[in-house]
Amino acid sequence: MLRTRITAVDNDADVQIKRLNKNQKQVRMHDVLEIYDGEVRIFRTTHSGDVWQLRMWISQEKKYIRKSLKTRDKLIAIEIAKAEYIQYKARLLNGEKLFSLTASDLRNKYLEHVTELVEGGQISAGRLTNIKTYTKHYQDFVGKEAKIQNIAEDFFDGYRAFRQTKVKGITMTVVVNESITI
Numbered sequence: 562m563l564r565t566r567i568t569a570v571d572n573d574a575d576v577q578i579k580r581l582n583k584n585q586k587q588v589r590m591h592d593v594l595e596i597y598d599g600e601v602r603i604f605r606t607t608h609s610g611d612v613w614q615l616r617m618w619i620s621q622e623k624k625y626i627r628k629s630l631k632t633r634d635k636l637i638a639i640e641i642a643k644a645e646y647i648q649y650k651a652r653l654l655n656g657e658k659l660f661s662l663t664a665s666d667l668r669n670k671y672l673e674h675v676t677e678l679v680e681g682g683q684i685s686a687g688r689l690t691n692i693k694t695y696t697k698h699y700q701d702f703v704g705k706e707a708k709i710q711n712i713a714e715d716f717f718d719g720y721r722a723f724r725q726t727k728v729k730g731i732t733m734t735v736v737v738n739e740s741i742t743i
Contacts (some may be wrong), residue, residue: 596639601646603630603638613638615645621653622660643664665705669695695742698724717743 593604603617613630625672626649630638652659662670676683702723703712720743722734 581656592635594635594639596642597646598691601642605691613642615642617649619648619649619653619659624660625657639697656707661708661710663705664703664707667709668700671696674696691738692742694740698727698739699743 577676589606589608590604590706591606593602595602600617603613604616605613606610609629611633613632613635615626615628615630618624619625619626628645630641630645631637632636632641643650649659672693675684675689703716704722717740720740724736724739
């Protein structure tokens, strides 16, 4: 079957289609406003349907936060952006990390690593099975969506009690082995 690309041709003199070269970039941001001495930038993009967006540099983590403000009204966007800025700054001042792996992401990455160790003959397949089980219990304990950076150091003090409520008659040896793996 012959496949062809059909393109529309407009002969109207008023309509001009400009094609961008590979090296040229289409301007995406417009109506850019800076708030709080440039710490927060709100803008619209051609792809957002004129909905205002927020962009804020987090210097501690060397990343940008970008978030939709979900409004097309400029004044409302400014107020929402100010409120978001205050919330993010408060979280940062409390020592909270804004960008962090979740417990589920950490578990998946660790299991990938351990699987490579099994394939390389460094640990046994039985050990991999144990690690999968232990890390599943860990994930149940902290919560799948918990951010790793925000888990307090003393949080794991309650792990033994958690496991004993889940499994009646669990031995301390099992809990200690799980704790060591975690």
